[in-house]
Amino acid sequence: MKKDIAKVTFLPEGETIEVEKGVSLLEASTRAGVYVSSICGGDGICGKCRLIVKKGEVKTRPTTLLAREDIKRGYVLACQSEVVGDVEVEVPPESRIEGKILIDMDAQRFRALYAPMKEQVTFRYEPLVQKIYLELPPATLQDNISDHARLYREIRRHKKIENMQTGLKVIRGLPHILREAGWKVTTTLGVRGATTEVIQVEKGNTKDKNFAIAIDVGTSTVVAHLVNLNTSETIDAEATYNSQRVYGEEVTRRIIYAELKGADKLREVIVEDINNLISILVSRNNIRLNDIMGLVCVGNTAMIHFLLGLDPSRIRKEPYIPVCTYPPPIRAAEVGIKINPRGLLYSIPGIASWVGADITAGILATGIYQVEELCILIDIGTNGEIVIGNKEWMVCCSASAGPAFEGSGVKSGMRAGEGAIERLEITEQGKVRYTTIGGGRPRGICGSGLIDIMAQLFKAGFVDRAGRLRAGIDGRVREQDGEFEFLVVPASQTDGDDIVITQPDIENLLRAKAAIFAAVNILIKSLNIEFSDIKRVHIAGGFGNYLSKENAITLGLIPDIDREKIQFVGNTSILGAKMALLSRQAFDTCYKIAKRITYYDLITYPGYMDEFMSAKFLPHTNGNRFPSVTEMKKVEKGV
Amino acid sequence: MQIPDVKQKWPNPINEVTIGATKEEGGTRSHTITVGGANSLPFLYFEGELPHPPVIALEVWDVAPKDWPEELAKYFSDVWDDAGKWAKKCVDEFGADLVCLRLQGCDPDGENKGSDEAAAAVKKVLESVSAPLIIFGCGSDEKDNEVFPACSQAAAGERCLLGSITEDNYKTLVALCKADRHKLIAESPVDINIAKQVNILATDIGLAPEDIVIYPTTGALGYGIEYVYSIMERGRIAGLSGDKMWAMPILGDIGKEVWKVKEAKALQKEVPEWGDHTQRGPLWEAITATVYLQAGSDILIMRHPKAVAETKKYIESLTG
Numbered sequence: 020m021k022k023d024i025a026k027v028t029f030l031p032e033g034e035t036i037e038v039e040k041g042v043s044l045l046e047a048s049t050r051a052g053v054y055v056s057s058i059c060g061g062d063g064i065c066g067k068c069r070l071i072v073k074k075g076e077v078k079t080r081p082t083t084l085l086a087r088e089d090i091k092r093g094y095v096l097a098c099q100s101e102v103v104g105d106v107e108v109e110v111p112p113e114s115r116i117e118g119k120i121l122i123d124m125d126a127q128r129f130r131a132l133y134a135p136m137k138e139q140v141t142f143r144y145e146p147l148v149q150k151i152y153l154e155l156p157p158a159t160l161q162d163n164i165s166d167h168a169r170l171y172r173e174i175r176r177h178k179k180i181e182n183m184q185t186g187l188k189v190i191r192g193l194p195h196i197l198r199e200a201g202w203k204v205t206t207t208l209g210v211r212g213a214t215t216e217v218i219q220v221e222k223g224n225t226k227d228k229n230f231a232i233a234i235d236v237g238t239s240t241v242v243a244h245l246v247n248l249n250t251s252e253t254i255d256a257e258a259t260y261n262s263q264r265v266y267g268e269e270v271t272r273r274i275i276y277a278e279l280k281g282a283d284k285l286r287e288v289i290v291e292d293i294n295n296l297i298s299i300l301v302s303r304n305n306i307r308l309n310d311i312m313g314l315v316c317v318g319n320t321a322m323i324h325f326l327l328g329l330d331p332s333r334i335r336k337e338p339y340i341p342v343c344t345y346p347p348p349i350r351a352a353e354v355g356i357k358i359n360p361r362g363l364l365y366s367i368p369g370i371a372s373w374v375g376a377d378i379t380a381g382i383l384a385t386g387i388y389q390v391e392e393l394c395i396l397i398d399i400g401t402n403g404e405i406v407i408g409n410k411e412w413m414v415c416c417s418a419s420a421g422p423a424f425e426g427s428g429v430k431s432g433m434r435a436g437e438g439a440i441e442r443l444e445i446t447e448q449g450k451v452r453y454t455t456i457g458g459g460r461p462r463g464i465c466g467s468g469l470i471d472i473m474a475q476l477f478k479a480g481f482v483d484r485a486g487r488l489r490a491g492i493d494g495r496v497r498e499q500d501g502e503f504e505f506l507v508v509p510a511s512q513t514d515g516d517d518i519v520i521t522q523p524d525i526e527n528l529l530r531a532k533a534a535i536f537a538a539v540n541i542l543i544k545s546l547n548i549e550f551s552d553i554k555r556v557h558i559a560g561g562f563g564n565y566l567s568k569e570n571a572i573t574l575g576l577i578p579d580i581d582r583e584k585i586q587f588v589g590n591t592s593i594l595g596a597k598m599a600l601l602s603r604q605a606f607d608t609c610y611k612i613a614k615r616i617t618y619y620d621l622i623t624y625p626g627y628m629d630e631f632m633s634a635k636f637l638p639h640t641n642g643n644r645f646p647s648v649t650e651m652k653k654v655e656k657g658v
Numbered sequence: 659m660q661i662p663d664v665k666q667k668w669p670n671p672i673n674e675v676t677i678g679a680t681k682e683e684g685g686t687r688s689h690t691i692t693v694g695g696a697n698s699l700p701f702l703y704f705e706g707e708l709p710h711p712p713v714i715a716l717e718v719w720d721v722a723p724k725d726w727p728e729e730l731a732k733y734f735s736d737v738w739d740d741a742g743k744w745a746k747k748c749v750d751e752f753g754a755d756l757v758c759l760r761l762q763g764c765d766p767d768g769e770n771k772g773s774d775e776a777a778a779a780v781k782k783v784l785e786s787v788s789a790p791l792i793i794f795g796c797g798s799d800e801k802d803n804e805v806f807p808a809c810s811q812a813a814a815g816e817r818c819l820l821g822s823i824t825e826d827n828y829k830t831l832v833a834l835c836k837a838d839r840h841k842l843i844a845e846s847p848v849d850i851n852i853a854k855q856v857n858i859l860a861t862d863i864g865l866a867p868e869d870i871v872i873y874p875t876t877g878a879l880g881y882g883i884e885y886v887y888s889i890m891e892r893g894r895i896a897g898l899s900g901d902k903m904w905a906m907p908i909l910g911d912i913g914k915e916v917w918k919v920k921e922a923k924a925l926q927k928e929v930p931e932w933g934d935h936t937q938r939g940p941l942w943e944a945i946t947a948t949v950y951l952q953a954g955s956d957i958l959i960m961r962h963p964k965a966v967a968e969t970k971k972y973i974e975s976l977t978g
Contacts, residue, residue, distance in 0.1 A: 483859055484855065484858055484859055484862060485825050485855060629850060629851060632850075632851035632852060633851040635851075636855050636858070640851045640854050640858070641854075641901075642858070
């Protein structure tokens with residue numbers, strides 16, 4: 020009936036859509052094809068889908084996620100507001116940011132996927148850089164020590180610090196700042212090994228402006244998290260593909276480029292990526308660059324070499340010697356990173372040429388190094404890394420998987436950001452059901468979605484066990500430029516082109532999963548243990564905030580073991596980096612971890628190629644390695 | 659001191675595959691040939707049962723070969739314009755257990771014969787000899803898929819061994835084998851895992867494992883033979899140990915490999931220090947054959963009559 024229909028207009032586009040009354044604004048926006056940010060997908064808990072009601076009215080449920088001033092200005096949460104009549108709403112800039120990567124913390128808060136580590140890992144809160152507000156007693160004839168000593172004396176009243184150092188520049192400015200500020204100043208202290216540096220002295224109390232950034236410098240993806248050091252909160256996150264990719268997808272190619280043309284270009288490119296990420300984060304959150312006093316970076320050894328401008332050439336040549344795996348804190352400005360000019364750049368310690376700081380951070384975040392039971396950490400990235408161990412020993416290896424699971428080298432692949440298909444189901448009739456990050460129209464497929472697609476195509480019988488698409492089913496499988504592809508979402512329902520998965524995509528993904536599974540398998544064999552000896556499996560990677568264990572097993576990416584033991588832990592590199600940033604104790608622990616790891620080189624394992632080839636099959640050439648998948652396929656065949 | 663018993667027992671025998679069908683079985687062959695069935699490594703009769711000795715197929719083409727050296731031509735050039743006569747000579751004069759008809763004339767880069775001609779060649783061979791038949795495609799996936807339906811139909815019920823399927827191309831041949839009751843050669847590029855994977859793919863779409871013969875690719879002596887040897891032997895050990903996807907007879911396609919290498923082909927006047935090519939060529943093929951027999955091959959496809967005779971003698975001497 021006519022009266023049950025209402026018009027919703029979205030500004031500034033002016034997009035209008037008719038919906039039934041009672042429909043939420045979020046739903047209306049999806050139908051209208053207007054992008055509105057949403058992380059919880061309409062559960063009313065993330066507070067991201069802010070809209071401003073300009074004309075007309077909506078029925079809203081009360082929420083604590085909007086400030087009173089905002090409500091007065093007409094702000095509502097799209098998912099908590101029902102259309103009751105014709106209405107005009109504006110989508111404010113903060114709700115329309117696209118390509119924003121999901122914050123791990125959000126995943127943690129909203130989907131409770133990581134809970135476990137907390138119970139194991141607790142570190143004393145003591146950020147690597149911190150601000151202290153000081154009210155110094157003014158200098159008198161009786162109390163006539165120097166300005167510098169007066170500052171130290173006051174700092175020591177607040178904190179037990181034995182060794183301190185101060186740069187000449189800060190000392191030079193000291194007498195003026197102290198007196199102009201009426202002896203009320205805020206000092207920033209930074210940990211520099213065994214000593215503590217007075218990095219900066221500011222007038223008045225600026226204690227609440229104390230931010231730092233954690234950066235995961237990945238081979239394919241660079242992720243930056245902005246952290247409020249006072250509250251330990253992750254305020255925002257941003258990610259970008261590593262621009263060094265034009266010099267080669269793989270680390271080795273980039274090293275070769277550096278050898279031929281010099282490493283400086285690669286440093287400039289990565290520093291520019293980082294600076295861009297930082298500037299997006301500060302402008303989006305109204306923070307001054309000057310208030311960012313510290314930065315912790317994590318990444319594989321080659322990436323850290325590039326970032327610090329170290330010669331990477333020996334990493335790839337026998338005997339594989341890196342220049343430095345424990346880089347000391349330096350000024351970020353020295354490498355060209357733009358934060359406070361005196362701000363410090365910390366690097367998480369690495370282990371060897373092919374096992375980087377990302378693994379140290381992963382071990383820190385998962386707490387493997389301090390538990391009794393045997394754990395495995397599988398970090399699925401361009402350079403996959405695997406660690407097996409417990410508090411007594413840890414062995415790791417690396418596997419060159421390629422960037423497929425990061426959405427690179429896959430036609431419709433993308434990073435885990437807004438609009439990425441993150442989970443998906445395919446029925447035997449070829450119907451596709453999917454969920455996107457943010458709930459909006461799909462723009463591409465991220466890692467978790469790719470795992471789902473592969474497993475579901477196999478399960479539904481659209482690909483054979485070698486991953487070859489079978490032709491002629493329901494118009495979903497079609498031939499394009501001589502290659503088969505599976506139509507996931509037609510262009511009419513996306514934010515652009517058809518979303519497809521092509522035969523070469525499938526082959527890239529198969530290779531990636533085979534590299535990882537082969538490495539896991541070899542490491543387990545070499546240690547003379549069985550899958551069943553492992554009590555906990557941590558799967559890490561920048562997939563977004565979801566990973567289907569069942570599909571990952573069906574695909575043969577992870578071993579077929581008790582699902583209870585498996586845990587998806589997200590991007591542990593950045594998580595570990597943030598832990599180090601917030602706790603000196605955690606940062607120090609990184610060094611202990613790095614020293615304890617034994618590196619196992621797969622190149623020395625004669626059967627690597629065999630393991631790889633047998634894993635390049637769905638789920639595996641040896642079906643008995645994946646009994647539950649074999650069983651499932653049998654049931655479906657009616658055997 | 660008592661010498662310990664080191665005899666090895668294997669839990670899983672290799673499948674038996676029977677090629678050819680007699681009148682009673684719906685075909686027209688005078689006899690059938692069965693391979694496989696072993697529960698021990700080759701020729702170790704003291705350890706287990708090896709019910710069927712290895713067999714040899716001689717190669718016949720549906721077109722006169724242009725690149726066969728004189729050493730082969732002198733035996734076959736009088737008959738190689740007619741696949742039927744060629745096959746008869748192989749069986750009657752040179753003692754072939756089976757005939758392997760290779761549809762080389764269908765090669766799109768060669769004479770590019772069509773499916774009617776290919777089927778006619780199959781019929782001709784079936785009519786001229788009563789031995790069981792292997793039919794090998796020309797190696798072009800597309801062309802093989804085009805000509806095999808007619809060939810398979812022409813030999814329906816004869817339980818031929820058709821080849822070959824690969825990881826990339828298996829559906830047509832599997833369907834034909836199921837429809838016309840043939841057996842199948844599963845080819846893989848010297849890779850223990852891919853060999854299995856092809857078998858899994860074929861059995862996934864309904865072929866019985868008992869209908870498969872594994873062809874793991876072969877190389878001539880001096881051309882990676884030790885690599886193939888180790889793959890064959892490892893595969894056979896895997897099969898005997900319980901791996902159902904390796905528990906199949908193995909085929910070696912030897913003649914084709916041997917007769918393209920210079921060590922077999924080169925004439926004495928070209929390389930005098932290598933000696934008499936009329937001895938060297940057949941020896942090269944015979945030695946290649948014995949190596950593959952030791953590795954576990956059950957069927958060998960060969961070319962030179964003298965090499966065949968030598969290899970048969972060798973088999974007899976070991977089977978006693």
